Amino acid sequence: MATLLEMRGICKLFPGVRALDQVNLNVEAGEIHAICGENGAGKSTLMKVLSGVYPHGSYEGDIIYEGRTLQMRSISDSEREGIIIIHQELALVPLLSIAENLFLGNEVAKNGVINWPQAFAKTRDLLGKVGLDEPPGTQVGKLGVGKQQLIEIAKALAKDVRLLILDEPTAALQENDSQKLLDLLLELKAQGVTSIIISHKLNEIGRVADRITIIRDGTTVSTLNRDEISEDRIIRDMVGRDMAHRYPERTPKIGEVLLQVQGWNVWHPEQKGRQMIRDAALSVRKGEIVGIAGLMGAGRTELAMSLFGRSYGRNITGTVSMGGKVVDTSTVAKAVDAGLAYVTEDRKALGLILEEPILRNISLANLAGIAARGIISHGREAQVAEGYRKAMAIRTPGVHQKVMNLSGGNQQKVVLSKWLFTDPQVLILDEPTRGIDVGAKFEIYNIMNQLAADGRSIVMISSEMPELLGMCDRIYVMNEGRIVGELSRAEATQERIMAMILNSTGKAA
Amino acid sequence: MSEANNKGYMGSHLREYGMIMALVAIVFFFTVIVRATIDVDFLSAQNITNLFLQNSYVIIMALGMLLVIVAGHIDLSVGSVVGFTGAVAAVLTVNLGWPVIAVIPTCLIVGGLIGAAQGYWVAFWRIPSFIVTLAGMLVFRGLTLWLLNGQNIGPFPKSFQALSTGFLPDLFGDADQVALGMERLNGTGLLIVLIAAVVVIWTGWQKRQRDASFGITPEPTTVFWIRNAIVAGALIFVGYKLAIFRGLPNVLMVLAVLTVIYAFFTEQTTSGRRIYALGGNEKAAKLSGIKTERLVFFCFVNMGVLAALAGMIVAARLNSSTPKAGVGFELDVIAAVFIGGASMTGGSGKIVGVVVGALIMGVMNNGMSILGIGIDYQQVIKGLVLLAAVIFDVYNKSK
Secondary structure (H helix, E strand, O other), X not given: OOEEEEEEEEEEEEOXXXXXXXXXXXXXXXXXXXXXXXXXXXXXXXXXXXXXXOOOOOOEEEEEEOOEEOOOOOHHHHHHOOXXXXXXXXXXXXXXXXXXXXXXXXXXXXXXXXXXXXXXXXXXXXXXXXXXXXOOOOEHHHOOHHHHHHHHHHHHHHOOOOEEEEEOOOOOOOHHHHHHHHHHHHHHHHOOOEEEEEOOOHHHHHHHOOEEEEEEOOEEEEEEXXXXXXXXXXXXXXXXXXXXXXXXXXXXXXXXXXXXXXXXEEXXXXXXXXXXXXXXXXXXXXXXXXXXXXXXXXXXXXXHHXXXXXXXXXXXXXXXXXXXXXXXXXXXXXXXXXXXXXXXXXXXXXXXXXXXXXHHHHHHHHHHHHEEOOEEXXXXXXHHHHHHHHHHOOOOOOOOOEHHHOOHHHHHHHHHHHHHOOOOOEEEEEOOOOOOOHHHHHHHHHHHHHHHHOOOEEEXXXXXXXXXXXXXOEEEEEEOOEEEEEEEOOOOOHHHHHXXXXXXXXXXX | OHHHHHHHHHHHOHHHHHHHHHHHHHHHHHHHHHHHHHOOOOOOHHHHHHHHHHHHHHHHHHHHHHHHHHOOOOOOOHHHHHHHHHHHHHHHHHHOOOOHHHHHXXXXXXXXXXXXXXXXXXXXXXXXXXXXXXXXXXXXXHHHHHHHOOOOEOOOOHHHHHHHHOEOOOOOOOHHHHHOOOOOOOHHHHHHHHHHHXXXXXXXXXXXXXXXXXXXXXOOHHHHHHHHHHHHHHHHHHHHHHHHHOXXXXXXXXXXHHHHHHHHHHHHEHHHHHHHHHHHOHHHHHHOOOOHHHHHHHXXXXXXXXXXXXXXXXXXXXXXXXXXXXXXXXXXXXXXXXXXXXXXXXXXXXXXXXXXXXXXXXXXXXHHHHOOOOHHHHHHHHHHXXXXXXXXXXXXXXX
16 A cells, blocks of 8 residues: 655644654555544644644644645645544534535635535535435534534545544544444545544554554654554553553442432423433442443433432432432532532533632632631632642642643543542542543542542443443443443443343333 | 742733733823823822722722623623612702712612612523623613603712712811911821731731741742832822822722722632632532522622612712713723723633723823823723733733
């Protein structure tokens, strides 16, 4: 196979930081090339260099594409070459239709007047290629994330893509949507489209990638061929150390039942008559880590948030008991008083105040803990934050640093610190390792184990089944708003969980 | 090492110091220009007194507007509320003959009710504050016209006028000095200012010690002393100037007390902190157990009360209530808050910044008027200053 793209000796400096240092990347025509590396390793920077976000001259090194040296000044230059990047945060306009989004900035128009019949026809054509069967006039915001991702790809196809770059395309996707997306990549490959995929999900890389380039601390560590790919090897190269065990060892010390939920029913906040949670019951023991498995839309987050101060849904019925006594969790404040804490899956939107410094985020849920008669002690606040910075190993120059400047893993530690400062007995962790690199994941797991060892109870919601299997003492399986099964650590396997989900689908009472 | 520290510290506080330096520079500019062109002392006792009397209402409302804007909202109705509460005060005192002591709390309650009426829709029904208060702006301007029957009502009794034109009595008044035609010095005024200067430095030093005991790196010692020397110097200078004229205006005292209360509320109390959290990320605040609706409601009630206070001060200053009172005030107030460094999206902004922002606007109004610059140019210049201040902010952040 011929070389399509070669990036040679790329160096990129930011004030005070050498983000890329002599990175080499070689992509052959018609392959799917994966790029792996921890957060902050320089993957996204490299792709920004390739796509012209950082113009020629702002970096050192050469980009050789089809034998020519490219000197791009902007994204439009790279798009003209057929190099198209799909960012992690989707760049679709939610209020516009599929057709309008597909040809945004590239309209099917003559003299500025849009030819709608032709645009719709082309849209149908492109949607067919990505395996979507939606009317072209559908508002994009009404589609799920999985479908939106496919529309991004269709948009790339509309621009005659030859080198498609996907930055963590499946990070927000559910298992089956991810599968669809990966299948599509393989199909595009068959049609001659070359892809570069950045991903944290090693099993996916193993499935589709022909070769992998691993980047660590801004330099290329290795490029592996398909037959050399193994998860252990990738992890070793990514973190620079051997990680024999991806999940830390732990000897559970499980006590009596702490949290008990019975007959929990929740209705959709807007759509009348749509029940989101049906008669859910669960219990968690002291020192236990309990997992909740399920597909996207199974109702896991809805269950957790409705338990936590009725933050989701309406007409909620059911009882919550802590240590055998029924407790009132009807507002967040009451739920916190009862000893609950909920660490959200969407830390940027729901967990943190990004513009504020670390210490203010940590104290937010327990301002009483740093105040006397409503008057805040700034000194005590800093002391508390400093304590968590050390205990959690939050990597930052200081607790006055704004949270937005932290990496995903460190942000997650800030959210965890915030909730630990409320001294909860039960922590509900919703996708605690989403969007976090391998090294930080391991740290989060260690923190969870430590919390359990301290006698706290943990409910862990995760879409990554290996993580649930590796961490949990017991797993509840949810589907279509119901808890459809319960497996002990010994019984649980990915196959059994999937079987429970599939067997229960469509059999709602 | 210490110099590098200073630099880093100044860098992270550029905005605060920049504002104060801008104010000082503008004052200096006008002092020089006014002296050169029309040979008048810009910093004369009379002009300083005027400066505070003219701008007190903007500063008072800016304190409340900061809370509203920090919470992520806006209140466009304050100008009309100024007019309306002024009209209520006039009707009660002049037409109905109520005693001033009853009129003032009544007007404050009316303001609070107006704020509550608007805040209710914003907080609990989630109607955008822009719409609700735009409606309020029209409604209360209309009610002002209705209440005044389209005419001016006045004059007010002396005791009501004292709200705006009164001065603190001189407890150490020396009649002999006056009789001898000597420059009269208001002892009370000077004493209060001196005490204030000492308190500022003392509390600052206390806080420094406390921070140090908690292991917080304080601002560099030199910066601390320079900053406090400037603040204390300015306080004493202004106080002296006022003392040799007519003493401290009542309005200035109200202003100073309110500024201290609001600065304390926003920086030191849990409720104040929660307003910032809610403006920074409402959903995250809510999921942290903060009752966001109640706080938004409170911000609007508070704004209404302050607008009522401003309304009475304006009426007292004009010595009559007019249907046009307060027209366009909302723009001055909102501009002062943004010049003072608040963020359009909510979640940030400081009381000190807002007061300095309002003073910058006030000094420019006053200076340009003295120089005889037409109202047309004044508007243009004020607009550009607002734009420049916000551009400076955005540029600073993007660096």
